[in-house]
Amino acid sequence: MKYDFTAIEKKWQQRWEETKPYAAVTGEKDKPKFYGLIEFPYPSGQGLHVGHPRPFTAMDIICRKKRMQGYNVLFPIGFDAFGLPTENYAIKNHIHPAVVTKNNIANFTSQLKMLGYGFDWDRAVNTTDPDYYKWTQWIFLQLYKHGLAYKTTMPVNWCTSCKCVLANEEVVEGVCERCGSPVVRKEKSQWMLKITEYAERLIDELDDVDYIERVKIQQRNWIGKSTGTEVDFTAANGDRLTVYTTRCDTLFGVTYMVLSPEHPYLDRWKDQIKNWDEVAAYIDEAAHKSDLERTDLNKDKTGVRLAGVEAINPVNQKKIPIFVSDYVLVTYGTGAVMGVPGHDQRDWDFATKFGLPIVEVVKGGDITKEAFTLKDDTGIMVNSGFLDGMTVRDAIPAMKQWVTEQGIGRPKTNYKLRDWVFSRQRYWGEPIPMVSCPKCGWVPLPEDQLPLVLPEVENYEPTDDGESPLSKMTDWVSTTCPKCGGPARRETDTMPQWAGSSWYYLRYMDPHNGKALASKEALDYWSPVDWYNGGMEHTTLHLLYSRFWHKFLYDIGVVPTKEPYQKRTSHGMILGEGGEKMSKSRGNVVNPNDIVSQYGADTMRLHIMFIGDFEKAVSWSNEAVKGSKRFLDRVWNLAEACSDDPAVTPANEAVVHKTIKKVTEDIDELKMNTAIAAMMTMVNDFSANGCSKGDIRILLLLLSPFAPHMVEELWEMKGFAAETGKMAMQNPWPEYDESKTVEKRVELAIQINGKFRGTMQAEADLDNDAVAAMAAGNELVCRNVEKLGGRIVKTIVVKNKLVNVIVK
Ligand SMILES: [Zn+2]
């Protein structure tokens, strides 16, 4: 029979659809639970690309093995469907985003089913479904009620093309991450979430989870905790100018100050600044630059000295100039910095350019950024008054104490992490359930009025003034105040794309619950997610956001664990042939549908796992896919031809136990490629040694998580389904015996015509023909045969002892 993958895959997918072998059972007490999670996809119009199957297949394999090992497994799927690509497509093609979303989800669903993933489809969620986003809105209201959501006017990143506010994380090299258009700064009133309140715990509690190290490092760096000192400088006019520094030991070396162009003092000092026109022009210019452009270390230092206003260094009462420069961001620290050109590269560049004094205060301290980050704190203080002669290590606490005693400073912990901009002026997002009343201010919508459903609009285009298209829906916007009953207006901003994904893993636990985001029983049973795999690019966005929401939900008693995910791993990207990033414009995008129709889903699954080290980027190769197909063909042929013996062939025993061990351990360590290589070796040995039904049974069980369709077909064909009354995937994972994984080897004496000539190593208990064949190929034997000028006429084997080669 031919390996007809198209018919086989269709047959088994239908069987799984009917019998639901992947259904998770909430509350099952007899089995341990395992919750495996992948990042749910954004259902784009292009459909699934070849990057999706890599993490999806890996977690599917893990979950399938766990099921066979007796776990009650939850492996869910859903769709993160709000957001700009769909909205932009809807605008361009005049189709409602809800319709676009529905079509895209249907397409994704059929593609995911085509690949044979063992998802519990009855738990599928869609973030744009009002039954889902009712709870996203509910969580927002809880955040608001606990003081963690607030509205404020602030400079924001504004994409000139998308006409919407971007989070810092969405601005890449000064341009919009989505469309590549320039990003400018704009003052806007925004809803904000106080993620900064959780900064400390988001760092500390990383110690309690099993994340790969690079994820932990990226999160720690992003949160950017530093312990330093706030120091009050004074402007000559009496205004207090506070700076934050981690190096208060260098205060005697401060020779100038710099204010951010957005610093409120600039406007306040308008009349005292003699060169105001020049300053105003500089401020305007800075408004058109992104944060990244402004803080680029290599850029030319620019700035304007404020004429007529000076500051006083509080440690030596010296008058120092004040500059405005765009490398200082108002959202960072206090928006004012002190310049220490003797010991900081950027300050040195700045001082040199503007002809400012450079004072050395640490002897032997290099003028480099590295020196300033305190790698070496053994430098000796000079030109620093009461600090002279101390090491940097001692000078920092001494100065900290001194400024505190003088009342001009205080210890301060700083974080780079900013609060999360949580509104956007677009249509396709969750409505923010808040009402603005002229009398009462912002009033939350009563919870029994949730979900606040997104109304139908004629036009989804953002307005030219940057307001949401919802603002044009007067019927929807005009409402009554829930508090005083007077006329009021609804918030017309919607939530950012990161909202729905911040808690979706909780909804999977109990997706149809109408009374709560999930029942307590389901939350207690399934929490936390045992293993979450996802892209490195989500480390400082989604992963951090969802940890923040989870910790908040824990604090208010909704969820039972402090952390949402016990383990986090990450996969490398799949690049196009030749190692370039896959993109439409390069024409190197691989569509999984093409691979599946040509070779089958099992080959696709196997290949995407065999392609290379899971954590590293790899290039796709159409040629290499064929190798994976050939392997499955060999398994198929071997299974057809095997003997009816139900026992494992003695000659195969060692490879069987070795392979079980290897595949079992490799799956747990995400080394799918080496697990497959081990099965390939096993198949080679089966071919060489001969193969029984007992051997094939083990191979099928090990291969089942990787190539489930073909395995079930062979399992049925060989009669195992009838024998066990179960599919292969429902049988226990094979066990190995450690002692049998080691091949026993013996040393055989080599005799030529009865005379001892040397020894050779061989597997113990090898049959005589195999030993004779080995001897014939042995170098020592060959040399002797040649020397005697004859040929081997007979070989006598004494099992595990000697081999006597007769040459004539
Ligand atoms: Zn854009």
Ligand SMILES: [Zn+2]
């Ligand atoms: Zn009111």
